[in-house]
Amino acid sequence: MLVLGIETSCDETGFAIYDSERGLLAHCLYSQVALHADYGGVVPELASRDHVRKILPMFNQVLAEAGVTKQALDGIAYTAGPGLMGALMVGGSMATALGFTLDIPVVGVHHMEGHLLAPMLEDKPPEFPFVALLVSGGHTQLVSVKGIGDYKLLGESLDDAAGEAFDKTAKMLDLDYPGGPVLAKLAEKGHLNRFDFPRPMTDKPGLDFSFSGLKTHTRNLIEKHRGSDVLPDQQTTYDICAGFQEAVVDTLTIKCKRALKQTNMKRLVIAGGVSANKRLRQKLEAELMQFDAQVFYARHEFCTDNGAMIAYAGCQRLLAGERSDLSLSVTPRWPLQSLSSI
Ligand code: KG4
Ligand code: ZN
Numbered sequence: 257m258l259v260l261g262i263e264t265s266c267d268e269t270g271f272a273i274y275d276s277e278r279g280l281l282a283h284c285l286y287s288q289v290a291l292h293a294d295y296g297g298v299v300p301e302l303a304s305r306d307h308v309r310k311i312l313p314m315f316n317q318v319l320a321e322a323g324v325t326k327q328a329l330d331g332i333a334y335t336a337g338p339g340l341m342g343a344l345m346v347g348g349s350m351a352t353a354l355g356f357t358l359d360i361p362v363v364g365v366h367h368m369e370g371h372l373l374a375p376m377l378e379d380k381p382p383e384f385p386f387v388a389l390l391v392s393g394g395h396t397q398l399v400s401v402k403g404i405g406d407y408k409l410l411g412e413s414l415d416d417a418a419g420e421a422f423d424k425t426a427k428m429l430d431l432d433y434p435g436g437p438v439l440a441k442l443a444e445k446g447h448l449n450r451f452d453f454p455r456p457m458t459d460k461p462g463l464d465f466s467f468s469g470l471k472t473h474t475r476n477l478i479e480k481h482r483g484s485d486v487l488p489d490q491q492t493t494y495d496i497c498a499g500f501q502e503a504v505v506d507t508l509t510i511k512c513k514r515a516l517k518q519t520n521m522k523r524l525v526i527a528g529g530v531s532a533n534k535r536l537r538q539k540l541e542a543e544l545m546q547f548d549a550q551v552f553y554a555r556h557e558f559c560t561d562n563g564a565m566i567a568y569a570g571c572q573r574l575l576a577g578e579r580s581d582l583s584l585s586v587t588p589r590w591p592l593q594s595l596s597s598i
Contacts (some may be wrong), residue, residue: 372525512540
């Protein structure tokens with residue numbers, strides 16, 4: 257089955273073509289980072305308009321790169337939520353219009369299910385069951401995964417998501433947008449232990465997270481080292497980045513180990529933008545090896561938003577007979593646990 261995947265939930269336009277027999281044939285991605293950089297965050301209306309500008313040229317590009325015509329497509333998958341309403345509607349309208357004209361099935365995919373299944377595109381995909389740590393700009397969740405759509409929420413962030421904490425901390429330090437990867441890069445030059453950072457909610461039982469206190473702690477530290485209105489000196493900035501990143505990574509690692517123990521599982525999948533973080537991967541690999549558990553993640557470009565994960569997840573659901581109707585429906589808020597298993 258040849259499936260087109262369309263991702264437009266936020267500030268990335270992603271297209272991909274996945275074949276259930278041959279795997280991923282092509283994918284292309286356009287990032288709106290430059291468009292939103294001046295505003296220090298995503299401006300929803302600008303995001304929708306930019307998706308409109310890009311979807312047709314990118315559709316043609318992905319077909320050409322895959323070497324297929326649109327008539328060869330057997331199905332279309334689009335991100336139906338969660339995400340920005342206007343941005344979701346752009347991909348959804350294109351998917352439903354194409355489905356109607358080509359007379360092929362269309363399926364709306366849950367963006368976080370896309371992330372969760374992205375490691376399935378790698379050479380050594382994880383087998384079910386596993387624990388998934390979903391860490392993106394909008395979500396931090398630990399999920400027990402027994403199969404596609406068989407998800408049980410084990411814990412989640414009570415306030416900021418991990419990616420959001422990275423981005424907000426980077427903003428306090430006046431780093432370029434989007435802050436997460438920039439902060440991670442500067443952390444490589446910093447000393448981990450110059451400053452003390454809390455590991456929130458790790459001394460209490462349970463699998464929930466909270467990152468807003470860590471953010472406040474970091475803000476106070478920055479204020480303390482700020483001159484009258486200048487930023488901390490360069491090395492101090494690096495040290496704050498390193499200490500902050502280590503606190504987030506430690507907190508996530510402690511909870512992942514706890515989740516594996518609680519579920520008696522030996523496989524951990526990390527997915528979403530923050531799973532691109534090198535330090536997080538390193539630490540989890542080292543810690544999990546000690547009790548014979550393994551960590552799986554997608555290649556770097558499939559950790560953040562992309563069309564390939566949507567094409568893959570949609571293909572599995574289409575193969576299972578799932579169909580969305582052609583009345584365009586997007587769901588900006590959509591709990592992962594409400595999905596049906598296939
Ligand atoms: O999954 P994603 O592309 O979009 C959402 O669905 O939210 O995740 C984006 C988030 C942003 O908060 C970004 O700063 C963060 O992932 N991120 C990182 C890294 N790369 C992306 N955070 C820490 N370290 C990174 N290397
Ligand atoms: Zn995402």
